[in-house]
Amino acid sequence: MQTAYPVHDIRRLEEAAIAADPRHDLMQAAAGALAAVVAGELVERRGAVYGARVLLLIGGGNNGGDALFAGALLARRGVAVRALPVLGTPHPAGLAALRRAGGRILEPLAVDEQAETVPQGCDLAVDGVLGIGGRPGLPDRVAAVLDRLNDLRVPIVAVDLPSGVDADTGAVPGAAVTAAVTVSFGAAKPCQLIEPARSRCGRVVDVDLGFGHDDRLTRISALDEDDLARDWPYPGVTSSKYTRGVVGIDAGSDSYPGAGILAAHGAVYAGAGMVRFHGAEESRRVLTGALPNIVYGDGRVQAMLYGSGWGDRPDGADVIAHGLETGLPAVVDADGLQRLPAGGLSPEWLITPHAGELARLLGCDRGEVESDPVGAAHRGADRTHATVLLKGATQVVARPGRRSVLIAVPGPAWTAQAGSGDVLAGICATLLAAGVPAARAGALGASLQAVTAAEFPGPVPPHRLAEHAATVLGRLGQRAAGAADREGSRS
C-alpha cells in the first residue's frame, strides 16, 4: 500500500518536521538526494557522471532551489551544469551555490527563443520549475523548452513532481513535464497515484525527509498486488457455502440479458459460496446452460446486486427501496444508479458508477468528475450516503463523511469495454456477501479485475476475464499463504 497526502497536509508534515528539528535543512537533504538520483541516471545512461551535460529548468520557488543546490553538487563532480530560469526569480542562495561550484546561469530569453537554449548533447534535464506550490499548466515559453527536450530525446528528472500537473487531483489540464524519473520528497503526492498525472511521473524515487505521521491527515492509499493477495477473503478449512457468502443477483432484463449473465460469472468466479439469481427471465434461460450451479427463487442471501442491465425497468426504485429495508449490504450498478431513494442509501452499500454516471448523480459535467476523481467520489458518497467505487483510469473508493480514500491497483485500459462493469459488480457483491466492508470490497474487486486483465496481452471478453479471475485468485491465495507462513516462522 502506498499512501499519498494532499499538498495541504504535506505542508503540515513539513512544518512539524521543521519544528521538531529546526537545524535539519530540508532543502539540503532534498538536493543531496536529487543529485544522487541524477548521478545514478547519468551512470546508467552514459557510463559516468564526470563530463556529463545537465540542464536545470528553474522556476521561482523552492522547487527551483532544490534543483540549483543539486546542480551545485553535480558541478563539483565534474558535470557541466547550466541553469535556465524559466519562471519567476530563482532561489538566490541556490543560484549563488551553483555559481560557486562552477555552474553557468543562462540568460532567460524571449518566448520564441527559449527552445534554442537547450544545448546540443545535453544528457539530462532537471525539472525544477514547479513543485507543490505550483498551479497546473505551464506557460508557452516553458512548453517550448519541453518540446525541444522531447525532440532531442533528453530524459527529464522531475523535482518532487512533474511541473504542470495538478498535485492534488492528478489532472493535466495544460502543458506539463513527462518525466523519466520523479524524485519525491517527504511524502507521496496524489498525482503519483492518479491518472493522467501518474503516467507523467515515470519511475518514482521516494526520499525520506524524516516526516512523522498524524492520524488527522487525509490519506489517499493505493493498493498493490500484495494488499490484494493478503486481504482477499479466502475460504478456510471449516468454511461452508454460507460462510463464504450467498450472493443474490437482480440484474439483466429481457433487453439486456447479458448483464445478468456477466454479473453471475463475476460472482461465481470470485468465489461466492452460492449465487441466487433474481434477474430477468431471458437471462435465466441462458444462465442455466452456462452456469448450472446458479439457484433461482427466494431464499437466504448475504448480499445483493441490483441494477446492471436493468434498462428502463419500471419497478427498479421499489426493488432498491425494499432491498434497503432488509438491512443487507448491496451493490448498485448501472441503471440502478438512476433509481436511488431520495433519502440516500447506507455506507454498507456500494455504488459502482463510471464518470458519466457519477456526473449524472452529481448534476455536473463528466469532465468535472474525470479531472478530479477523488473529489468527485467524495461528493458522490456524501450525496448518496453510500460507499462509492468510481470506475475509470484510476478507480477510487470513497466513504460518506470520510476524507481518506482507497485507490485500486491500476490495470490496462482493455477493461474499458461493455460488460466489464457487470462482472465487477458481481465480484464486489461476492466480497460483500463474504462479510468484507463496502470500501474494501470495492477496492479489492476493482483490483482483482485489473490484475486479471493485466495477464492478457490484448483485449479479452468480460466473461473470459471473469473465468481467469479464478486462476489469479488461486495464485494470490498461495502467495498469501506463503507470506503468512514466513511471518509465522519469524515470530
Ligand SMILES: NC(=O)C1=CN([C@@H]2O[C@H](COP(=O)(O)OP(=O)(O)OC[C@H]3O[C@@H](n4cnc5c(N)ncnc54)[C@H](O)[C@@H]3O)[C@@H](O)[C@H]2O)[C@@H](O)CC1
Ligand atoms: N517546504 C519544505 O520544507 C521543503 C520544500 N521543498 C521543495 O519546495 C517545493 C515547494 O516550494 P514552493 O512552495 O516555493 O513552491 P514551488 O517551487 O512549487 O513554486 C511556487 C512559485 O511558482 C509560482 N507559480 C505557481 N504556479 C505557477 C504557474 N502555473 N505558472 C507560473 N508561476 C507559477 C508561484 O507563484 C510561486 O512563486 C517542493 O515541491 C519541494 O520541491 C524541498 O526542498 C523539501 C522541503
Ligand SMILES: [K+]
Ligand atoms: K518539478
